[in-house]
Amino acid sequence: MSNNSSKQQSYPWDIPTKKPARELSVAMSRLYDSYLTPRPEDNPLFTSFKYTELSGFDYHNDDGTLSRRDPSKIIKVDGLYYVWYTKRCTQFPPKGAKHCNELIPSTDWDLSEIGYATSINGFDWIEQGIAVPRPDYPQLGWRSVSTPDILIYENKYYLYYQAFNEASGKKGDHCPVTLSVADKPTGPWRPHGKVIIDNGEPGSWDQFSIHDPYLLIYKGKIHLYYKAAYGDRPDYLVGNGLAIASNPLGPFEKHPLNPILNSGHETTYFPFGSGIAAFSIRNGNESNTIQYSPDGVNFSIAAVTSLMPIAAGPYVANAFNSEGNENGIEWGLCHFSDKKALNKHSFLARFDCSLMANELEKELKITDVPHHPSVYFAQSLSPELKIKRSSHDQEKEKKS
Amino acid sequence: MSNNSSKQQSYPWDIPTKKPARELSVAMSRLYDSYLTPRPEDNPLFTSFKYTELSGFDYHNDDGTLSRRDPSKIIKVDGLYYVWYTKRCTQFPPKGAKHCNELIPSTDWDLSEIGYATSINGFDWIEQGIAVPRPDYPQLGWRSVSTPDILIYENKYYLYYQAFNEASGKKGDHCPVTLSVADKPTGPWRPHGKVIIDNGEPGSWDQFSIHDPYLLIYKGKIHLYYKAAYGDRPDYLVGNGLAIASNPLGPFEKHPLNPILNSGHETTYFPFGSGIAAFSIRNGNESNTIQYSPDGVNFSIAAVTSLMPIAAGPYVANAFNSEGNENGIEWGLCHFSDKKALNKHSFLARFDCSLMANELEKELKITDVPHHPSVYFAQSLSPELKIKRSSHDQEKEKKS
Numbered sequence: 001m002s003n004n005s006s007k008q009q010s011y012p013w014d015i016p017t018k019k020p021a022r023e024l025s026v027a028m029s030r031l032y033d034s035y036l037t038p039r040p041e042d043n044p045l046f047t048s049f050k051y052t053e054l055s056g057f058d059y060h061n062d063d064g065t066l067s068r069r070d071p072s073k074i075i076k077v078d079g080l081y082y083v084w085y086t087k088r089c090t091q092f093p094p095k096g097a098k099h100c101n102e103l104i105p106s107t108d109w110d111l112s113e114i115g116y117a118t119s120i121n122g123f124d125w126i127e128q129g130i131a132v133p134r135p136d137y138p139q140l141g142w143r144s145v146s147t148p149d150i151l152i153y154e155n156k157y158y159l160y161y162q163a164f165n166e167a168s169g170k171k172g173d174h175c176p177v178t179l180s181v182a183d184k185p186t187g188p189w190r191p192h193g194k195v196i197i198d199n200g201e202p203g204s205w206d207q208f209s210i211h212d213p214y215l216l217i218y219k220g221k222i223h224l225y226y227k228a229a230y231g232d233r234p235d236y237l238v239g240n241g242l243a244i245a246s247n248p249l250g251p252f253e254k255h256p257l258n259p260i261l262n263s264g265h266e267t268t269y270f271p272f273g274s275g276i277a278a279f280s281i282r283n284g285n286e287s288n289t290i291q292y293s294p295d296g297v298n299f300s301i302a303a304v305t306s307l308m309p310i311a312a313g314p315y316v317a318n319a320f321n322s323e324g325n326e327n328g329i330e331w332g333l334c335h336f337s338d339k340k341a342l343n344k345h346s347f348l349a350r351f352d353c354s355l356m357a358n359e360l361e362k363e364l365k366i367t368d369v370p371h372h373p374s375v376y377f378a379q380s381l382s383p384e385l386k387i388k389r390s391s392h393d394q395e396k397e398k399k400s
Numbered sequence: 401m402s403n404n405s406s407k408q409q410s411y412p413w414d415i416p417t418k419k420p421a422r423e424l425s426v427a428m429s430r431l432y433d434s435y436l437t438p439r440p441e442d443n444p445l446f447t448s449f450k451y452t453e454l455s456g457f458d459y460h461n462d463d464g465t466l467s468r469r470d471p472s473k474i475i476k477v478d479g480l481y482y483v484w485y486t487k488r489c490t491q492f493p494p495k496g497a498k499h500c501n502e503l504i505p506s507t508d509w510d511l512s513e514i515g516y517a518t519s520i521n522g523f524d525w526i527e528q529g530i531a532v533p534r535p536d537y538p539q540l541g542w543r544s545v546s547t548p549d550i551l552i553y554e555n556k557y558y559l560y561y562q563a564f565n566e567a568s569g570k571k572g573d574h575c576p577v578t579l580s581v582a583d584k585p586t587g588p589w590r591p592h593g594k595v596i597i598d599n600g601e602p603g604s605w606d607q608f609s610i611h612d613p614y615l616l617i618y619k620g621k622i623h624l625y626y627k628a629a630y631g632d633r634p635d636y637l638v639g640n641g642l643a644i645a646s647n648p649l650g651p652f653e654k655h656p657l658n659p660i661l662n663s664g665h666e667t668t669y670f671p672f673g674s675g676i677a678a679f680s681i682r683n684g685n686e687s688n689t690i691q692y693s694p695d696g697v698n699f700s701i702a703a704v705t706s707l708m709p710i711a712a713g714p715y716v717a718n719a720f721n722s723e724g725n726e727n728g729i730e731w732g733l734c735h736f737s738d739k740k741a742l743n744k745h746s747f748l749a750r751f752d753c754s755l756m757a758n759e760l761e762k763e764l765k766i767t768d769v770p771h772h773p774s775v776y777f778a779q780s781l782s783p784e785l786k787i788k789r790s791s792h793d794q795e796k797e798k799k800s
């Protein structure tokens with residue numbers, strides 16, 4: 001019997017839930033050392049994702065003149081869910097930096113305002129209007145205000161967002177972060193009028209943009225996570241940074257270990273257990289991962305998944321009063337973008353997941369997310385590459 | 401300025417290609433310690449995947465009576481590509497273990513034979529017929545022979561495959577591995593008639609099945625990788641094991657550190673550099689990863705990707721004569737399965753990737769694989785879960 005040759009008894013059929021006292025391959029050691037449980041089906045930080053279209057939002061028949069994107073994290077006040085988002089309602093769809101003017105947006109998030117909506121169930125929404133309009137020239141954000149997130153601190157509401165003083169795309173996507181303050185989630189919102197998170201010094205990874213501010217209160221301090229693309233295009237990476245403050249108006253101190261995520265395009269964070277978990281959806285070697293940090297700074301892969309929500313804004317029950325035993329998230333909003341040049345716009349949708357420490361939703365713990373074959377064939381070779389690969393490439397081979 | 405507070409200068413805009421001498425977050429350290437390059441676009445072990453339908457195969461109008469699946473790795477002999485696969489041509493489609501008989505298959509791979517086909521370009525294929533038919537009762541594999549892989553050793557051809565002596569599904573999917581031998585890739589094939597890789601001893605992870613044999617010659621030894629599902633369903637994992645021999649007919653010694661992959665459903669391996677790389681597509685915390693081992697045994701995550709090929713059989717130029725500086729793979733065949741109960745069958749397709757040490761194909765280094773929103777909405781909540789989540793779940797929340 002071949003297995004008589006084993007220096008130790010074979011690994012058992014019944015999956016040990018704790019690391020067994022035996023020699024293990026590096027991969028099997030990792031199964032116990034790197035993940036909460038050996039099976040993703042039991043892993044509170046593994047989830048698959050489900051998606052639902054929302055009711056309550058009109059998009060001008062998708063003609064590109066009305067866009068909603070980059071939803072904030074969702075909060076619940078007096079039994080009502082609130083979300084803020086980039087709302088662009090323009091006479092024309094985006095036409096690029098070269099053709100933009102006072103009426104024509106360059107990108108989908110140019111000439112935008114901060115809209116907000118409420119819901120009693122997270123599926124059906126009612127738009128309540130504009131929370132923060134574009135201020136008059138030359139005030140901060142006069143060209144566009146976008147990509148908001150919400151903080152509740154000492155019974156006041158703080159809306160953080162990107163403030164553009166030039167059309168996005170003119171020199172990349174350059175902007176700092178500012179905020180507005182209100183006594184109620186319905187406003188009225190008082191613009192702070194000053195930069196809250198400044199771009200990094202020349203030559204630093206975040207020298208041009210502080211994007212996607214995302215607020216949590218963790219260990220009694222205000223944690224603002226943000227993203228910046230660094231490195232000249234197309235050779236860029238997207239990093240996430242952290243800035244910490246004791247007061248919503250700052251000063252915010254950027255963490256010396258920034259960037260604190262090596263992959264991921266947007267900022268989606270939530271308290272989990274005694275630490276902070278994050279989504280890393282694309283851009284980087286660790287795309288399609290859910291990551292966890294015991295300290296909010298040092299993140300490791302906690303699960304690998306697929307079909308992650310774009311620009312996710314989850315409902316985070318205890319975003320501002322975490323007590324060190326947080327239960328994670330179950331749903332949120334994300335956006336989809338119509339990539340067509342002529343009527344480019346985005347729309348909001350709901351994602352569901354199971355990232356709760358205290359409850360596993362079997363339906364949302366699937367590693368084998370089934371797709372129709374057409375989903376694969378939609379990813380087709382370019383005609384050039386197909387021709388190249390159809391012809392013999394002997395020089396690329398050794399004897400076979 | 402907030403960033404004056406940094407204890408060290410900010411991380412630079414120009415992405416350092418080598419690990420910079422500075423304090424780094426755990427994630428940024430990993431970017432340099434765990435991956436070949438900081439950017440996936442430069443990472444020889446990162447790839448996205450493209451898919452192409454094949455010409456040359458008929459499927460009885462997809463009525464479920466003709467199925468081709470589980471392609472072997474692909475070899476090239478005298479300028480011609482060869483692939484072997486599970487071919488099922490039955491009067492009836494699969495009807496499950498309860499309703500199967502001598503004419504009715506239980507699963508898609510029951511009552512199957514080993515077919516083979518050739519191609520000059522990898523896109524257009526000509527089926528050459530049956531390489532290994534089912535032997536007569538009670539010979540090994542009389543019920544079904546499936547899931548082949550090929551080894552060339554000292555100018556002889558060895559076809560390894562699963563040998564079923566009972567209908568798959570009766571008690572799981574139980575079978576050992578056997579082989580047939582030929583002097584040419586076109587056969588004739590002489591059945592060895594004996595078990596080559598036996599199931600593990602009772603209670604061991606591979607006690608019931610040795611699936612998906614996959615052959616490489618590495619460091620002068622025949623390496624046979626295989627998979628087995630372990631743990632009682634639905635609480636199972638899929639592991640990969642390794643058995644090593646000096647002769648194609650064995651004896652094969654199972655590696656004492658088995659399992660050597662902690663995730664992944666099938667076996668797809670190829671020499672890369674001086675080590676062995678593998679696909680891990682689903683089942684487990686490390687689904688959707690490409691892994692690398694310096695020794696063929698101890699695998700770590702080398703890249704995270706998405707939309708990976710199912711049951712991939714790549715063209716591996718130097719599968720049997722690797723010289724320690726292997727250039728990886730660019731394409732192969734995979735299968736798609738029609739999940740409909742009434743006419744369940746599978747068909748072969750081509751995947752393309754860029755996993756070459758010496759050549760990067762930009763088109764295949766995309767972390768942002770775009771999908772139409774309908775691909776996301778196809779992953780919809782069950783009606784029960786939607787109702788549950790539409791209603792208030794106050795008990796699940798603390799004050800918010």
